[in-house]
Amino acid sequence: MESDNYSNDQKYWDGYWDENRNKKTFFNSLVAFARKRYFAKYFAKFIAKNYDVKNKTVCEIGAGSGLTLAYLREMGALKCVGADYSKEAVDFAKSSNNACDFIQGDAFNLSNIPDKNFDLVYSLGFLEHYGKDDQRKLINEQKRIAKECVFIEVPYDIFMFRWLFAANRKLGRTTTFSDEELFTKKTFEDLGLKGESKLMPGAFFLTIGHFERLSQ
Numbered sequence: 001m002e003s004d005n006y007s008n009d010q011k012y013w014d015g016y017w018d019e020n021r022n023k024k025t026f027f028n029s030l031v032a033f034a035r036k037r038y039f040a041k042y043f044a045k046f047i048a049k050n051y052d053v054k055n056k057t058v059c060e061i062g063a064g065s066g067l068t069l070a071y072l073r074e075m076g077a078l079k080c081v082g083a084d085y086s087k088e089a090v091d092f093a094k095s096s097n098n099a100c101d102f103i104q105g106d107a108f109n110l111s112n113i114p115d116k117n118f119d120l121v122y123s124l125g126f127l128e129h130y131g132k133d134d135q136r137k138l139i140n141e142q143k144r145i146a147k148e149c150v151f152i153e154v155p156y157d158i159f160m161f162r163w164l165f166a167a168n169r170k171l172g173r174t175t176t177f178s179d180e181e182l183f184t185k186k187t188f189e190d191l192g193l194k195g196e197s198k199l200m201p202g203a204f205f206l207t208i209g210h211f212e213r214l215s216q
C-alpha cells in the first residue's frame with residue numbers, strides 16, 4: 001500500500017465505525033439517518049437503474065455500513081456480500097442487516113474469493129481515498145472477482161468539493177472530507193477504465209459513477 005496522507009488506514013476506519021456505532025451525538029445520528037434514509041437508497045436505486053440486479057450475485061468492496069447492499073437485496077439481488085477490512089465496520093453491518101453477508105478482508109487481496117465470483121462488484125466512496133498506483137491495484141482486484149460488471153462511485157471534481165476540502169485542510173483536518181481525490185470522466189479513462197461514466201446528481205454532493213461491463 002502506498003504511504004501517503006490519504007485516509008486509507010485501517011485503524012482510522014475502525015475508529016470511524018466504532019464512533020458511528022457507539023457515540024450517539026447529534027451529528028453522528030444525523031449522518032446515520034442521512035446514510036440510511038437517503039444516500040444508501042439513492043445509490044442502490046442508481047445501481048439498479050443501470051444494471052438489473054434481480055437474481056444477481058453482488059459484492060460491495062469497502063462496504064462499511066452495508067446499507068446499500070441491504071436495499072439491493074430488497075430489490076431482488078440473489079446474494080449480497082460486503083467486504084471491509086475494518087472489523088468495526090463488519091460488526092456494525094452484521095448487527096443491522098442479516099439478509100446480507102459481511103466478511104473482513106483487504107480489498108488489495110481478496111484471495112479467498114475466486115475469480116468471477118460475483119455478477120456485480122461495486123464500491124462507493126472508496127477509491128478516492130487512495131493514490132494512483134493503489135487505485136489501479138484495487139480496480140484490478142475488483143475486476144478479478146467480477147463476472148459481468150464493475151461499478152465505482154467517487155466524488156466529482158466540482159468547485160463545492162474543492163472549496164469544502166480546502167477549507168477543511170485550512171482548519172487542520174487531514175482525513176475524510178479533506179484528502180480525497182476528486183474525479184472526472186477523464187480520471188476513469190486515465191485509470192484504463194473503458195466503460196461509461198455518469199454523473200450522480202441526486203447524491204446531494206455531486207458524485208460520479210462509472211460502469212464497466214466485462215466480457216465473459
Ligand SMILES: C[S@@+](CC[C@H](N)C(=O)[O-])C[C@H]1O[C@@H](n2cnc3c(N)ncnc32)[C@H](O)[C@@H]1O
Nearest residue numbers: 013062063064065084085086089106107124125
Ligand atoms: C467512506 S467508507 C464507505 C462506506 C460504505 N460504502 C457505506 O456506504 O457505508 C470507506 C470504507 O472502505 C473501507 N476500506 C478502506 N480501505 C479498505 C481496504 N483496503 N480493504 C477493505 N476495506 C477498505 C473502510 O473501512 C470504510 O468502511
